[in-house]
Amino acid sequence: MRLDPPVQQFLDVNTREREFLAHLGVRRQRQYMRLLIDLNFLRFGRPGPAVHSVTDHAVTTVDGEIRCRMYRPSGRGPLPAHLAFHGGGWWQGSIDDLVVDALCRQRCAEANLVVVSVDYRLAPEHPFPAGLSDGFAAFHWIVRNAEQFGIDPGTVSVGGSSAGANIAAALTIKLRDNGSPQPVLQLLEVPVVDLTLTTARHVAATTGGERTVDDLEVAVGHYLRDAAQARHPLASPLFADDLSGLPPAVIFTAEHDLLRLDGERYGARLDAAGVPARVVPHPGALHGTAMITRTWDPAARWQQEAATVLREAHWGQAGLAAG
DSSP, X not given: OOOOHHHHHHHHHHHHHHTTOTTSOHHHHHHHHHHHHHHHHHHHOOOOOOOSEEXXXXXXXXXXXXXXXXXXXXXXXXXXXXXXXOOSTTTSOOTTSHHHHHHHHHHHHHHTSEEEEXXXXXXXXXXXXXXXXXXXXXXXXXXXXHHHHTEEEXXXXXXXXXXXHHHHHHHHHHHHHTTOXXXXXXXXXXXXXXXXXXXXXXHHHHHTOHHHHHHHHHHHHHHOSSGGGGGSTTTOGGGOSOOTTOOOEEEEEEEEOTTHHHHHHHHHHHHHTTOOEEEEEEEXXXXXXXXXXTTOHHHHHHHHHHHHHHHHHHHHHHHHHHO
């Protein structure tokens, strides 16, 4: 597998650092990874732009409270909103991560919408479906309090990266099945939609990605109480019997990602169910491309594309022209 030099440099640094984790427990590993993610982003990533305001809010869930961080652009409301779920394999990651903050700021400013970043509970302390339940509560919190926050409740989209995309995709199914309002869009970036990892293991065996599939297996092991849950449609949206009635989807895939084929399959299944779905491939990209927006131009273009998708979904062609 030949990678562009900036991509290979990032991969080499990240691989070396992660070798020191084996002797640590989950909480210490999580702490280490938070520091490593921030350090890597400072080295390879581009900070987000200034926005009008950033505020934290406590959101009540069925099990307590979670934090949501709200990024607002300048201008009067009501504004559309985007509910964002960070990646991290369900067991790590946070709305405090520098890369998460950068993406939320960039999409807030460039798509001219309110971005709400969800600090959902992490496994293994809070396994499936805790994170999804938190997302469900956050979506309803936005809709219920839309007037207070200057948000148009009829123009809320959802999205995420990797495990966050898994939660976003499952959330649309859960909302549909509960008779709740649907988002106007689901933006799924390198989504994990098959927790059996069948395709990922096959790809790893043919491309030398054994280390990456090991990381996926650890993540799934933390998230699920039982391996049989891997076929639950809210854990693996690819296995849902019925995908009709879901919001339009845009799926970003990365060429050098074990999950690329699953993302393509999910897009095809949505399309077959009558859901407008567009798969956007990114040649040369890795699963963690968002971390290298300063050192690799295609990574920066990925984020610009994501903002354009959101702007078009919420503001239409007129909004794109105005931008």
